[in-house]
Amino acid sequence: MASIPEAPKFIGVPIKRRDDPRLIQGRARYVDDFQLPGTLHMAFARSPYGHAAIRGVDLSKARAAPGVVAAYAGADLAGKIGPVPVAGLVPDARVPVQPVLAGGRALFAGEPVAAVVARTRYQARDAADLVEVDYQALDAVVDLEKALAPAAPRVHAQFEDNVAFRWAIAGGDIEAGLRAADVVIKQKIANPRVVPLALEPRGVLAHYLPGEDKMTIWSSTQVPHKLRTLLAQQIGMAENRIRVIAPEVGGGFGSKLNVYREEALAAYVTRELGRPVKWIESRGENFLATIHGRGQLGEAEMGLRRDGTITALRYNVLADCGAYYQLLTVAIFTLTGLMLPGPYKIPHIEMKVTGVFTHKMATDAYRGAGRPEATYILERMLDLAALELGMDPAEIRRKNFPAKAEFPYATSAGLTYDSGDYHAALDKALQKAGYPEMRRQQAEARRQGRCLGVGLSTYVEICGMGPSAALGGQGWESARVRVEPTGKVTVFSGASPHGQGQETSFAQIAADAFGIAVEDVEVIHGDTDVVPYGVGTFGSRGTVVGGSAVVFARDKVRDKMARFAAMRFEADAADIAFAGGKVFVRSAPEKSAPFARIAQMAYDAIQLPPGTEPGLEETHFFEPPNFTFPFGTHVVLVEVDPQTGEVKILRYVAVDDVGNMINPLLVRGQIHGGIAQGAGQALEEEVIYGGGGQPLNATLMHYALPKAHQLPRFELDHTTTPTSVNPLGAKGVGEAGTIGSTPAVVNAVLDALAPFGVHHLDMPLRPEKIWRAVSRARKGGPA
């Protein structure tokens, strides 16, 4: 197997990012920054109702408005654009057909009903307001439990109830496991819907050239090739006549791992009109019509022996799908099942999921995507169990970890964790936090009438997505590496980074192997006409899978280059080394040539090594043999003001093990951002629906994202347990922070509230909720 060079100069070094100069000077180009002459702007009329019959759509006023070039209602597109693509289904899932524009019924607030195309953005939005839709508001299904009542309105008339799918996973014998328990803890736990909220909203610019019958689509996407393949099928155009470019993308967090209605419409309309068509999502639309994350309401049951040993875990959960599936809606919930045992030895598990159709936008991948939900259940249940058994939360966790020597460790959910040392991360985190001192501080504060809480979470996650067979296809990633005749190196990646920094880390990976400077490597991504077919960036896979593909492609080129050097120096190719911008014979270093000289030889091809073609360009598709399993421990100290319910995070300690780090600076950034997002969900974030299915907080004025002054300084450390699943030994870091932080923060708040007898509250833990719980407890009522 390929490997890291013996003495890497760049891998493992916190090099600052090479993409930053354009970003800090305002010279980067996001979708809306592309301004093509003659561009038309698209805007939508969207349903204001969660559920409504559409009795008519009158486009006449919109069509007559200034600047309007075209307008479409659902009926105008029947049979012309295929339904929104869906993947990752489970057997027997009911699959509703999602049209590009609503037909007879609107099934969620924000569903597009009509599209208007005009010369300017303002004209398009004006005209969209002139679309007259005759709605008849109908009862909406909002609450997951009520959705399953026999009398509930049906989201899809063709199905006999609102069950979208059923799926179960089991390992061991759940009943026996619960019988073997001395105590069984039960808790109903919600994981409410949140919005991913990439700061750049979605956007698409589609440009069809009739003369060439070719289309270019600039989209703010995490998956340019997937978008191209699926859009081609949707609009009935040959895939190889479509070029998708993911330019600068302003964050995704899973929300841009999808193919959306607006993209298909832009592609259709540009072909109809032969002019560039642009649609840029408003923030309001982003709240309504970009996927949401999470959306689970479950009942967990954990069996334990008196000594804290977990015997069994059962989780029955309702999964909020929304009205239609997006690309991976169903699959996300199954990830919760695979992750359910977490970092603990739980011999018997069972999870039963009932997917539920509701009159809401679809849920889908949001940072962590199914795995934070599993971790949250586990970490909440363990804290409840520790309370019941009178154990310290750290001890009950430690008690249930597999020992380092037990790896590779096969879980009851059917996965094999290749490597891990959970005790080490826990110990390091407790030490860094000064855990005993934190507890003393807490006890002292309680004596003074203050509410301090200490929260822990220990987690493992499934990353480096992933083996293709386990994902139902396409878990690999591609890379092509070219050494140019001048000795510059170009890396073409099928991954599609959008802020993660792989333009730098991939250059580090390549530069080390060739013994050249990072500056001499250019990393190209996000253009389907230029890079090999790729899967994209999500599921903590960019470096783990995409970077590994770079390693293999790079080594193939290096081996070939070594053959040219061997020919020149009359040496053995195995004796050729690359360092300091030179290629030389290891056993006779005086035989050397500049890197560029050997590169030029391969292109001149005046003489070729036996069986060797000219040129220096190789492609590799890396198929990971397993997932990777990063892990860690997060420790949080909070203070809750019982008078106001306000929470202040006083300290946040995180020890994460992401395996080998390519660029520790980027790793830190990923963990910081993840922690902030997870803490946001714990304390503030939730999409709140009214009874009619309208989100009530669908603006940034009403939906609270964490701000700088609400977060503490994060205290990070790490342990390093490399994985053997890939040549880099890297395990992925994109989601670690989010997975660890939500339960750690919630556990800390509930630890603070323990003296009031408040042992569980559902997220988000806003001041009002905490204040009410404390007030009820003080009055002696039920918590």
Add this chain to the structure above:
Amino acid sequence: MNISLCINGQSRAFDAEPRTLLVHLLRDEAGLTGTHIACETSVCGACTVLLDGKAVKSCTVLAVQAEGSEITTIEGLAPGGKLHPLQEQFWEKHGLQCGYCTPGMILAAWQLLERRPDPSEEEIRHGIEGNLCRCTGYQHIVDAIQAAAAQMGGKR
């Protein structure tokens, strides 16, 4: 209607609808796309520019309100392709990931340092509370602003 502005030191004249937002004028008419739009409600700060030396959220300023003003956008923060200390330190401290909030964040920080050349960490955190970042968790942004303040020697 006619609108005259001085943008990044250059006098410019535009013919725009009265309702045109300053951010749209800057992006679509002046071609300065470094200023971003993310919330349209003046909450997130991605569209922050300097209007006569004050940080404003250009998504809720009408272009006509800026008539006769001097505007500085991210493109004009440092002359001649050089980097302002804030830009340098955002780069150095990894104060950005996707980069979408960055221009607004830098200009908000510029104003913060103008008012408070040597801010404490808490003052920085409060000083940028009008600017949202979804990627970084803010810590490296705070570090960058602190380092820029030090580099600027507590004075501009």
